[in-house]
Amino acid sequence: MNEPDSQLQEALHSSGYSLTTARRAVFTALRGNDPQTMRELVIRCPDIDRASVYRTVALFENFGIVQRLQIGWKYKLELSDQYAPHHHHASCQNCSKIIALPEDTVLEKRLLELAKAHNFQPQDHQLEIRGLCASCHN
Numbered sequence: 001m002n003e004p005d006s007q008l009q010e011a012l013h014s015s016g017y018s019l020t021t022a023r024r025a026v027f028t029a030l031r032g033n034d035p036q037t038m039r040e041l042v043i044r045c046p047d048i049d050r051a052s053v054y055r056t057v058a059l060f061e062n063f064g065i066v067q068r069l070q071i072g073w074k075y076k077l078e079l080s081d082q083y084a085p086h087h088h089h090a091s092c093q094n095c096s097k098i099i100a101l102p103e104d105t106v107l108e109k110r111l112l113e114l115a116k117a118h119n120f121q122p123q124d125h126q127l128e129i130r131g132l133c134a135s136c137h138n
Helices: 003-014 021-030 038-044 050-062 105-117
Strands: 066-071 074-079 087-092 098-102 128-131
Touching: 003 021, 021 038, 021 050, 021 074, 038 050, 050 066, 066 087
Parallel strands: 087 128
Antiparallel strands: 066 074, 087 098
């Protein structure tokens, strides 16, 4: 079992849950992929019934395994920073494409400085740049 799978198993086990076939399938479908809608996630888990995918996502959200990215009134899902490298997003307001922007140490340092200047202790953050992707602005 690789490290993310071990982390997942430990997170579930410490809360009294086991790593079921459905939970492993949802985690695998999210790992290494772009943020997904629930519909896309259900399609990527063809051997798991829709209700199990929804229940698994709800459980994963409660444990901080999965996070929602709000895109207007819709959302997409991705693994949290505990299971995937930290990054930010650029989202297209026309086609809803999401582009992962790699972590920038200068930006991260500045965000911490801003929080400290306001006597705020950050626990995590998401940064989203909204606009038009290359396909939509041409």
